[in-house]
Amino acid sequence: MSAAGVDPSVYLERLARVRAAMAEHDVDTLLLSVGHDLPYLTGYTAMPLERLTMLVVPRAGDATMIIPALEAPRVREVPGAFELLAWGETQNPTALVAGLAAGSGRVAVGDQMWARFLVELLPQLPGAEFTRAVDVVGPLRMSKDQAEIDALTAAGAAVDRIAAELQRGEIPLVGRTEADVSAHLSRRIIEEGHDKVNFAIVAAGENAASPHHHAGSRLIRENEIVLCDFGGTMAGYCSDTTRCVFTGEPSADVAEAYAVLHEAQRVGVAAGAVGTPCEEIDRATRKVIDDAGYGEYFIHRTGHGIGMEEHEDPYIVEGNQLPLEAGHAYSVEPGIYIPGRWGMRLEDIVVATADGPVALNNSDHGLVGVDA
DSSP, X not given: OBOTTSOHHHHHHHHHHHHHHHHHTTOSEEEEOSSSHHHHHHSBOOOOOSSOOEEEEESSSOEEEEEETTTGGGOOOOTTTEEEXXXXXXXXXXXXXXXXXXXXXXXXXXXXXOHHHHHHHGGGSTTOEEEETHHHHHXXXXXXXXXXXXXXXXXXXXXXXXXXXXXXXXXXXXXXXXXXHHHHXXXXXXXXXXXXXXXXXXXXXXXXXXXXXXXXXXXXXXXXXXXXXXXXXXXXXXXXXXXXXXXXXOOHHHHHHHHHHHHHHHHHHHTOOTTOBHHHHHHHHHHHHHHTTXXXXXXXXXXXXXXXXXXXXXXXXXXXXXXXXXXXXXXXXOEEEETXXXXXXXXXXXXXXXXXXXXSOOSOOSOEEOOO
């Protein structure tokens, strides 16, 4: 769908920045099909069909969106940004792309382009060198503008309201299946203004030791931890938060571990100053957990970037030396997972700013006991 309500100048400015990046990377033509680079530059999200949609962006000259004729009515045209070229059922769309890209020495293609289309295109552009479009568009998408930050903030506030309901005991837990509670959270995500649900993890007791547990038929019982990690897409941008509650009074081992987790997450958020390498945030968070003796039970990276996609650059992980820039948005979500017993995670979305890191999730960070 098109991004109705977005000022067309946003797309013109983004395309100008992309062309500057193309020149920097010596890319003659940029080819974007399904995936989020396309709506980032045009406001249009292509359906993942066997019929090809492709935005062809030359370094100089007009961009063209090649699209199946039956899909063309869904496009909100942006004057000056791209021309629309609809193709009929008996035409060869890759030949149309090749015609527009003819003579290109270096072509950058989107990561999500289907292999079938790339395989068809390769012999039609003999002599061209192919590279990844993420090197061109990725750094631009990482640095969110104010409109994007506003969208992330609104999405974060929406899931915070749901987390607060969970923590107040307004979402019944005991006696319900994980799947039923997951469906409840999913309904609330839509009711709070999201266009779609991306996930709603609900994991009780020992199941919470699996970070990406799939909610199932397991009944939630009294006196156990319940991990809820949920988010969706709202006005094109994603939300993501994790909170844990305890159905009763937390046991000593759980309370002790959660105090460590809480501190690790706080330290991780605070570490996100502009200029700090991403891996340093991971190290700061991990050190708290390591020093407390739970290091072997923290089994994933500290966080991931977020924006139009739930997981995107920058990744907060050892080995990523990319310095944070103002506008980078990412999660800080350490976890401790004891196999066969319990697991816990605490997650906020954070935006790096010149004045320091700003957390977009503000529901209670404690392990709340609920009677629900």
